[in-house]
Amino acid sequence: MATNAQYSVAAAIARFMASQGVKRVYTLPGSHVKAICAELARAAIRIVSVRHECSAVHMAHAEAHLTGQLGVAIVTTGPGLTNAVTGLASAYLARTPLLLLSARVPDPQAGMGALEEVPQGDLVRPVCRYVRAISDARHVLPALHMAATTALGSDGPSGPAYLDFDPSLLKQPIAPWHLDPRWFTPAARTPRLPDAHVIERAAHLLRESRRTLVIGGRAARGTGTSLERFLRDYGCVYLDTRESKGALPPDSPYSIPALRGRAIAEADLVVTLGRRLDFELAFGSAAVFSESARFIRIGRSAEELVENRRGDVEISADVGSALLALLACNAAPKTSGLEWRDELVRVNAEKTAKMTASSVAAPSGTDRRMHPYTLIDAINRFVDKDTICIVDGGDILSFARVRLNAHTYLDLGPFGCLGSGVPYGVAASLAFPSRRTIALIGDGAFGFSAMEIETAVRSRARALFVVANNDAWNIERQDQVVKYPGQDLGGDLSACRYDRLAQSLGAYGERVEDVASLDAALERGLANLPAVIDVAIRRDVLSADGKAGLADVPPLHALPAWDEAERLATSGATRPDQ
Ligand SMILES: Cc1ncc(C[n+]2csc(CCOP(=O)(O)OP(=O)(O)O)c2C)c(N)n1
Numbered sequence: 001m002a003t004n005a006q007y008s009v010a011a012a013i014a015r016f017m018a019s020q021g022v023k024r025v026y027t028l029p030g031s032h033v034k035a036i037c038a039e040l041a042r043a044a045i046r047i048v049s050v051r052h053e054c055s056a057v058h059m060a061h062a063e064a065h066l067t068g069q070l071g072v073a074i075v076t077t078g079p080g081l082t083n084a085v086t087g088l089a090s091a092y093l094a095r096t097p098l099l100l101l102s103a104r105v106p107d108p109q110a111g112m113g114a115l116e117e118v119p120q121g122d123l124v125r126p127v128c129r130y131v132r133a134i135s136d137a138r139h140v141l142p143a144l145h146m147a148a149t150t151a152l153g154s155d156g157p158s159g160p161a162y163l164d165f166d167p168s169l170l171k172q173p174i175a176p177w178h179l180d181p182r183w184f185t186p187a188a189r190t191p192r193l194p195d196a197h198v199i200e201r202a203a204h205l206l207r208e209s210r211r212t213l214v215i216g217g218r219a220a221r222g223t224g225t226s227l228e229r230f231l232r233d234y235g236c237v238y239l240d241t242r243e244s245k246g247a248l249p250p251d252s253p254y255s256i257p258a259l260r261g262r263a264i265a266e267a268d269l270v271v272t273l274g275r276r277l278d279f280e281l282a283f284g285s286a287a288v289f290s291e292s293a294r295f296i297r298i299g300r301s302a303e304e305l306v307e308n309r310r311g312d313v314e315i316s317a318d319v320g321s322a323l324l325a326l327l328a329c330n331a332a333p334k335t336s337g338l339e340w341r342d343e344l345v346r347v348n349a350e351k352t353a354k355m356t357a358s359s360v361a362a363p364s365g366t367d368r369r370m371h372p373y374t375l376i377d378a379i380n381r382f383v384d385k386d387t388i389c390i391v392d393g394g395d396i397l398s399f400a401r402v403r404l405n406a407h408t409y410l411d412l413g414p415f416g417c418l419g420s421g422v423p424y425g426v427a428a429s430l431a432f433p434s435r436r437t438i439a440l441i442g443d444g445a446f447g448f449s450a451m452e453i454e455t456a457v458r459s460r461a462r463a464l465f466v467v468a469n470n471d472a473w474n475i476e477r478q479d480q481v482v483k484y485p486g487q488d489l490g491g492d493l494s495a496c497r498y499d500r501l502a503q504s505l506g507a508y509g510e511r512v513e514d515v516a517s518l519d520a521a522l523e524r525g526l527a528n529l530p531a532v533i534d535v536a537i538r539r540d541v542l543s544a545d546g547k548a549g550l551a552d553v554p555p556l557h558a559l560p561a562w563d564e565a566e567r568l569a570t571s572g573a574t575r576p577d578q
């Protein structure tokens, strides 16, 4: 057993990680950081070595999203760090708590033209919650604690934190009096309880409302039974957003995913659960939501509480505590009739049944390939309540959001970061080896990080990767065909065989071209993990996002219909729904 006196800075970092319950770190070798990795390995923390630093950050992201704990990635100086920036930006927008460690050029060489020298802290600062360059052994543990606590969102939104070290510092001894045992207790987010007066004001609004819409955010996950009770007892309908998916089972009775637009336009009270009113929610605009709708916003940070549209009541608290407090004060609506909710639930069920029927009947296209829904329906047959579902891609993401019956879910997130699906799948299956992980990925998205299939093989990550192969960046291609007919703007991809690529990397691979062999191929894949099943799908069907015009990039909103509503409202004309 090492005594405190024998600790190097790198060993103190490893001891800190162990004390935080970190089981794995994701990294790619580099001389500047190897002292940290050596000590982590000595502390029995698993080193998962990847093929691109962005993947390491994506993996830490998936680990954090799925476990609720800090994810950790370690990248080397210079290009190692710049490669990681995209992953950091994705975690930043998704508010995912992760810690990125790096080393920089030795301080005595800084500014002299050292190998791999770039201003690392400056490069990551806009997409991190905490950034610090460490040059002194005294700062190591306080900085690690600040980084972890900030990343977990103790006093603001959760997100990535970044530290880098002078490489020679890592090998220096750290004095015993800098190793106070309190530094080795888990960093935590301070619980935040709601103010009773604010809760009473929110309860008043709930009692007065007749059409309450609850919108899930990141913090809704983990509130399961209180959320279910809240929806049932207070007569609400519920909309999931991608970050809250999994808070309720896909067949939850008050969930109305097929009536998103209608619920948003008609609700007289909107309750947001730790959710930003961002592009996916029309920035909370009074031109899209009802102008007279009241808002109860629940959250821990300004982004969740006041951004874009003030709440009539803003509850600064953990979502779980706020829901419990609201449940305790009987805020059931005064009006006995729940006609609006009942109607939305009924119409949602009818619409969903219709969609299911049409997708089952979805014919093979002129190219004789299968409809994306046919593929998703087949995947659904292998998804149970413990399955972790990952989705990455363009059109295929849109189809999956409508049809995939995921209980635990992670997709490319608000950064729209293609290439995250394979790393997410690897990390999910390492974090939860006894659960099934299925990653559904567009062929374009798969290409960004296809080499991580080798990581999956080497690290024994037992995930199933299903490539939805339409030989195209399809959501972009479809838009190009309409807007720039006859021009080649790069939307087409070659007819690649991703099953063969996977085989060459040591994984199981199979190609599926006809529906009849799909289920058996998925079954064989699941029996031979990690596996890549490359499925030929149609490229001539429009997804919901394609139809909604996501690729139009209108100026005021993400969707053309919202953009138009905003334009009409600001020009003084009446809204189309009035
Ligand atoms: C890193 C990155 N580059 C470019 C884009 C723009 N983009 C959005 S969807 C898409 C097409 C994705 O193609 P694929 O993964 O094959 O899915 P498909 O649309 O064909 O289902 C592209 C290029 C992006 N979101 N992320």
Ligand SMILES: [Mg+2]
Binding pocket: 442, 443, 444, 468, 469, 470, 471, 472, 473, 474
């Ligand atoms: Mg594609």
